[in-house]
Amino acid sequence: MIKLKITGMTCEHCASTVKKALETVRGVERVSVYFPQGYAQVEGKANIEELVEAVRRAGYGAEPLQECIEIYIPKGDVYDMFIVGGGSAGFAAAIRASELGAKVLIAENSTIGGTCLNRGCVPSKYLIGIANTFYSLKSSPFVSVEKAQIDMRKVLEAKEELLERLRKEKYWNVLDAYPNIEYREGRGRFLGKGKAIVGEREVSFWKALISTGSRPYVPQIKSLDTVRYYTSDSIFNIDYVPEHLVVIGGGAIGLELSQAFSRMGSKVTVVEALPEILTGEEPELRERLKESLKREGIEIITGAVVDEVKQEGEIIYVKVRAGNTNRVISGTDLLVATGRKPNTGGVGLELVGVKTNAKGFIQTNEFMQTTNKDIYAAGDCVGKFMLVTVAAMEGGIAAENALLGNKREVDYRHIPHAVFTDPELASVGLKEEEAIRMGYSVDVRILEFSKVPRALISFKHDGLIKTVIDKETKRILGIHILAPHSAELIHKAVLLVKYGLTLDDVIRTVDVYPTLSESIKLGAQAFVKDVSKLSCCAE
Incomplete structure (x- = not known):
């Protein structure tokens, strides 16, 4: 068998042209050309130089491959990869699978782009950037700014324009560039081995990837369901600057948003249950950051448990217990930023033997393979590192392992x-x-x-x-x-x-x-x- 690397192919018609050219060479018995992979396989006793020349005459380039490259052969009558979730992990997996020649279906029941683009790092950093610009002018010893204020309605409009642009550039345009990827809006759910449903349509697949992401975790707090509150998903739709924002949670999300609103003019109180903020970070760094935030006027209460919340008119009362001390904080707005939990319910995991841990995160091995050998998982629903960069890395590796066999392990050791x-x-x-x-x-x-x-x-x-x-x-x-x-x-x-x-x-x-x-x-x-x-x- 002779294997050739083919250059210059841009579509299936190109692959057909190359195939016909190779079939004209004496000694050729069978030809297979795989356009997405840029690869041809020739059976028979043909002369390699004649094969290369035939491809050249057809307008393309060819060179012999001494070793067999890893390649996925599409199954034809099914989706080679079914992906539940259209965020960064899902799209990274789809792109890698398509590059290998697979036919891919993505099912997404929410907004294309996932958490990071729509409700996470992009809108949060956008808000932080505006807050920091505003603050730098107000706090500069060389600039006099009187009666300056943030127009949150304009901020919201500009944010939505930015997100719409990024959805188009980073996701919809990607679909146009990869014809092997089909995208459907609708909830994806497993029905059994090799079977799933998207909306009301059943589909068949060979391998699958779960990348359903996460959503805010809201703890059990007495009367919380009777109070108007924001989460890290909904806070980016606020159209005013709160007078006094009470933030439950002293992790990364809580602190980023606390400082942003503080710099835009809000009084901010942070309540953290653990003894320190950012407990996973080096103590010297987190202590210095805490001091810095306090100097800006942010109140931080650590080792504090929220026992109850209630709302009277426009005022929200937060009952806090810190050690032997009880205190009631009265604010105008409440943000619950106590982490995230996986979106793994309602996907039909139990029907395909995919197990989760006690917190609902999908169990995977070093290859991102679940307890079902034909189904992989990546991103926030796995819960290893809930970062968009890690989700994309996991998705790409998972797709490759699913189609070519478990060869690439995920290495988390040097991730910033x-x-x-x-x-x-x-x-x-x-x-x-x-x-x-x-x-x-x-x-x-x-x-x-x-x-x-x-x-x-x-x-x-x-x-x-x-x-x-x-x-x-x-x-x-x-x-x-x-x-x-x-x-x-x-x-x-x-x-x-x-x-x-x-x-x-x-x-x-x-x-x-x-x-x-x-x-x-x-x-x-x-x-x-x-x-x-x-x-x-x-x-």
């Missing part, structure tokens, strides 16, 4: 994340306590951002960078940053951690001066020198 407060908090790699638990002998340095010249120039030096290394090898295990633009800075750190670079590797690099990214080099230099006694850019 960020909290978009100001200063931003970003992290990659091992935290100090994690590294110690794993048996490393660690060394740690904390660099104040007041030592970074660009931070001083920009009047934004509230922050620090914590670097964790292996004491024996000097290899960088983790970098954790609280600083302006740390969500951008962390990408430099990702490469250092992922590829196991050492302190010397970092110290011997040359940065542009003055930049915030220089902070990572200064953080490395802090292990061997007193950076306060270094001249600019010195090693």
Whole structure:
């Protein structure tokens, strides 16, 4: 059997032309051409040079393949991949499956694009950007702004225009570019082995991917159902600036939105049940962030349980118990930001043997395969890392494993994340306590951002960078940053951690001066020198 890589094909008609050209060559018994993969397979005893020349004469390029490439052969009479959920994980899976030549069906019962685009990172960062611009003018010692206020109705209109544009560019246009992908609006539900229903139409499939995402988790609080409240899904449709916003939840979502509304003019009170905010982050960073938010006027109550809420007229009363102290907070608006839970109900998982854990997240192995060998899952409904970037990565890997066999494992070790407060908090790699638990002998340095010249120039030096290394090898295990633009800075750190670079590797690099990214080099230099006694850019 002879295998050829074919270049220049843009459609099925091209594949048909190449097939006919190859069939004219003496010794050819059977030809299969796979357009999406750019690949041809020839059976018989034909001469390779004659095959290549025949393809060239037909107007395309060809070259022999010495080894068989991994390729998926479409099943023809069924959907090769059925995807429940049209967000980032679902679309990443659909694109990868289509590239392999599969016929794909996506079923989505809500708005195309999923949580991140419609109700998550995009609208939240948009709101944060507006709030920060407004705040920077009001708080600048060099600018006088009187009676400035946010027009939330205009903000809403502009947000919707942005989201509609991104839906078109990132999703609808993608469907136009991949004819193998069919998209249907309607709830997808499994009926049994290889069978599902979308809306009222039954479909057959060979493999499937569940990427149904998540929704806000609302805890059991007495009388909450009688009170007007927002969640992280609905808050982006608010058309006014609250007078006093009470936020239940001191995680990333709660803190980002608390600061945004505070900077737009709201009085904000945050109530967190755990002893500290952002409990998964390095203690030095989260404590400094807490101090920074309090300086801006945000009240933060930790170790506090909300026993009851009630509403009288326009005022919402939140009864809080912190230790032995009881307190009633009166606010005009309430935001419940206590995390998210998976959308795994009503999908028919029980009919196809897909198991979930106690919290409802779908159980998967290292290949994103569920307890049903023909069904995979990715994104928030799996609950490993509830980030849009991770969802897309999981989706692509899941599709490839489903169609070609389990070969690619998902590696979560070097994935960065960020909290978009100001200063931003970003992290990659091992935290100090994690590294110690794993048996490393660690060394740690904390660099104040007041030592970074660009931070001083920009009047934004509230922050620090914590670097964790292996004491024996000097290899960088983790970098954790609280600083302006740390969500951008962390990408430099990702490469250092992922590829196991050492302190010397970092110290011997040359940065542009003055930049915030220089902070990572200064953080490395802090292990061997007193950076306060270094001249600019010195090693």
